Amino acid sequence: MTPQDSAPTEEHPSAEDEVVRICQDLIAFDTSNYGDGSGPGERKAAEYVMGELTEVGLDPVLLESEPGRASVLVRIEGADSERGGLAVHGHLDVVPANAEDWQVDPFGAEIKDGCVWGRGAVDMKDMDAMILACVRELARSGRKPPRDLVIGFLADEEAGGVKGSHWLVDHHADQFEGVTEAISEVGGYSVTFDGKQGPQRAYLLQTAEKGIAWLRLRAHGRAGHGSVPNDDNAVVHLAQAIARINQHVWPREYIASVRQLLDGLSDLTGASYTDDDLGALLQNLGGAKGFVEGTLRDTSNFTMLDAGYKHNVIPQSASASLDCRFLPGHEDDLMATIRELAGEHVDVEVVHRDIALDAPFDAPLVEKMKSALLAEDPGAAVLPYCLSGGTDNKALKRLGITGYGFAPLQLPADLDFAPMFHGIDERVPLDSLRFGARVLGKFLADC
The missing domain is CATH 3.40.630.10 (Zn peptidases)
Incomplete structure (x- = not known):
């Protein structure tokens, strides 16, 4: 209307x-x-x-x-x-x-x-x-x-x-x-840091976001009495799977929006960085540092556990919820890695999944966003970034x-x-x- x-x-x-x-x-x-x-x-x-x-x-x-x-x-x-x-x-x-x-x-x-x-x-x-x-x-x-x-x-x-x-x-x-x-x-909120010419404000405009894989790991074993030795304990199978996944180091990859953000920060601050050492550069982002760190690689974080119903009963199953976020193009590799790390006694169920996104920073709509921001804050910079969430x-x-x-x-x-x-x-x-x-x-x- x-x-x-x-x-x-x-x-x-x-x-x-x-x-x-x-x-x-x-x-x-x-x-x-x-x-x-x-x-x-x-x-x-x-x-x-x-x-x-x-x-x-x-x-x-x-x-x-x-x-x-x-x-x-x-x-x-x-x-x-x-x-x-x-x-x-x-x-x-x-x-x-x-x-x-x-x-x-x-x-x-x-x-x-x-x-x-x-x-x-x-x-x-x-x-x-x-x-x-x-x-x-x-x-x-x-x-x-x-x-x-x-x-x-x-x-x-x-x-x-x-x-x-x-x-x-x-x-x-x-x-x-x-x-x-x-x-x-x-996207579009500001961070302030020490620039080459003094305090510098930059707005982080979101052009990409990681994909979502909310998974449930369900371990199976042999139920039994808590006083009897059991070499097929679902809780133990699950715990071992959790440990393997938690210890896995996901490799870094710098997608275009992340690279542009890092290069832009480096130019504004004069701080150099290498692909293996971003520490000094990311400090400029304050609280937003965690968001950016989450976009340097795929991630997997355990969020919930469910096992057993009585102290002296070994349950036949145990489950854990796992929140995975993957970079564009990484979904298949992430799922294969999780299944391998989970092991033979643990099933991996997909509770919810959704795609990763990646849009161009060099686009007419982005220029309109930048123009609106700079009309209110002329001395600011506008940088792209990838969202670790969805x-x-x-x-x-x-x-x-x-x-x-x-x-x-x-x-x-x-x-x-x-x-x-x-x-x-x-x-x-x-x-x-x-x-x-x-x-x-x-x-x-x-x-």
Whole structure:
């Protein structure tokens, strides 16, 4: 639907004016996703988004994969609908939060120390708020964006998007008709380091992301009494497999986006590096260092264990959950390595898998993102990087849509931002939200 034809007035707040309120409103909805079908779902947050969109004359649709698991989509007609459309999307679900670990109520959306605190403030109700605020401003202005926009607020990303983005692609692909590119979470935030000429700010624009292989290792053995020797113990088989996999050293490989990031950092800082020694260079990234380290090789991390039911009973099976992330083109090799390391007594089951992504940094859409950032922060640099996690852009790739991570935030140099993804005391500065709303608004007006 075309935004309503109404000129902006003093009664209509700008995106910059509204973004903090919307972020608080969204955080206050507990949309915790436990990954097992439990939890409150996204429906209440989706209904809120519907209200914010219809209030400014748009005609969104709410789509549920099952009761409570709701996504919202709205199409905004562009000045040139013959061009490929742009999807701008975020997810409404969040990972769970243990309130006892936090300084504040994780769903209280409290403003403290110049930040909005709460689960989702970083991942990713901050970006949801920026999108919603900018779309509301666009609708009120009566202006058409350069091309069609498909705006999405999606369910279930934190569990792989099975009940969100992937379900939409499977059952409502028509909603994305004509869309060729997309932007979503994580990329576009700033890091500050010592450059050649003094403090230097750089924005990390996500052009690639690793693939996902969530695996379950299931060991089999002979059940028996805990007092009787047993040379076919499932718990032992599993423990040995865990040790072998944990001790495996995955070889390094520098994909294009990682190489460009490292070279760019080296040029800005004057710090040299070798493929075997990145230590000094990566220190410049602060908390984002871990994200980048996760993209230098494939990874495998054990996350859950399940075995036995009584102290004096040897169980016949034992299982462990393994989170693997692979670089583009590495999935087959990773799976073969895991199966070999698991050994003959352990089956490897795929619980969930998804593809790796790799998009060009030298692209017109990237130039538009850079232009919007540099209009607000002229002295900054913009560098590509690969995300060690995953986003809903994976699902859209099945429709041929090229996705980037662009959630623009100018962050204080001393804020340890990246570790707050899925961490405690998650928070985003108010000034960063307002900066993001300005940048995203410029981008959507020029995309």
